[in-house]
Amino acid sequence: MLILTRKLDESIMIGNDIEIKVVKVSGSQVHLGIKAPKSVTIYRHELFEQVMKENKNAVQAGSKSSIENLGSSLSQFKDLIKRQKDK
Amino acid sequence: MSKKNNIILGLTPYQGDLLNSLGQEAIINFPSGVPAFEDANNFTLICNEDIKPFLYLKSLEIEELGFVCIDPFLICKDYLLKISAVDLSHLQLKDPQDALVFCFVTVKPDPKENTANLLAPVIINIKTRIGRQVILENYPVRFNIWEGLDKLSEN
Numbered sequence: 001m002l003i004l005t006r007k008l009d010e011s012i013m014i015g016n017d018i019e020i021k022v023v024k025v026s027g028s029q030v031h032l033g034i035k036a037p038k039s040v041t042i043y044r045h046e047l048f049e050q051v052m053k054e055n056k057n058a059v060q061a062g063s064k065s066s067i068e069n070l071g072s073s074l075s076q077f078k079d080l081i082k083r084q085k086d087k
Numbered sequence: 088m089s090k091k092n093n094i095i096l097g098l099t100p101y102q103g104d105l106l107n108s109l110g111q112e113a114i115i116n117f118p119s120g121v122p123a124f125e126d127a128n129n130f131t132l133i134c135n136e137d138i139k140p141f142l143y144l145k146s147l148e149i150e151e152l153g154f155v156c157i158d159p160f161l162i163c164k165d166y167l168l169k170i171s172a173v174d175l176s177h178l179q180l181k182d183p184q185d186a187l188v189f190c191f192v193t194v195k196p197d198p199k200e201n202t203a204n205l206l207a208p209v210i211i212n213i214k215t216r217i218g219r220q221v222i223l224e225n226y227p228v229r230f231n232i233w234e235g236l237d238k239l240s241e242n
Contacts (some may be wrong), residue, residue: 051123055121055124058192059153
């Protein structure tokens with residue numbers, strides 16, 4: 001990993017069109033300002049990681065045996081939905 | 088009356104209509120795949136009587152890759168999506184009425200533990216047939232479906 005040292009109000013460029021600037025530092029918190037083209041998605045890393053992890057869980061669970069589990073749970077689901085419908 | 092009957096069909100009426108206009112055999116293109124499966128670019132949505140109210144988003148390229156999905160509006164009445172301009176442009180989505188929304192389900196042996204990923208719903212533009220998993224920030228990654236349904240049935 002490339003490591004750069006920056007001071008407050010200094011920034012780095014990634015390619016020609018992405019700028020990341022240190023806007024504020026307070027204690028262990030760093031506020032970053034990001035200028036990027038509209039096509040670039042920016043996420044907090046832990047949020048993206050959470051989604052990746054859950055997608056993997058969902059796929060594992062989506063394997064054949066789990067689909068059978070799904071099938072066996074459906075009658076219970078249907079009862080619940082029916083109750084909802086009857087109200 | 089029809090509104091309630093449609094719940095049994097596995098989709099809220101509005102989304103059911105959208106799915107009908109998309110067509111069941113439609114190939115949906117995910118230009119960036121989905122997080123953790125970036126190479127899976129083409130999917131088809133399978134609606135099967137046997138697995139209602141769930142649907143199955145099946146990869147056309149990677150064997151055995153597929154996601155069980157559910158209509159989030161079926162389990163979370165106040166589900167509100169704020170889709171960023173970046174995501175809208177990737178989806179080429181100009182009219183919000185063209186957006187079909189699903190959430191991935193993590194199936195557990197105990198049906199009461201099945202969860203839906205409300206944090207990162209899948210949006211499908213039914214006009215362009217482009218799909219994308221977006222990240223919303225303010226919803227849980229594991230929303231208990233059973234509790235969601237139960238809560239709705241109490242109201």
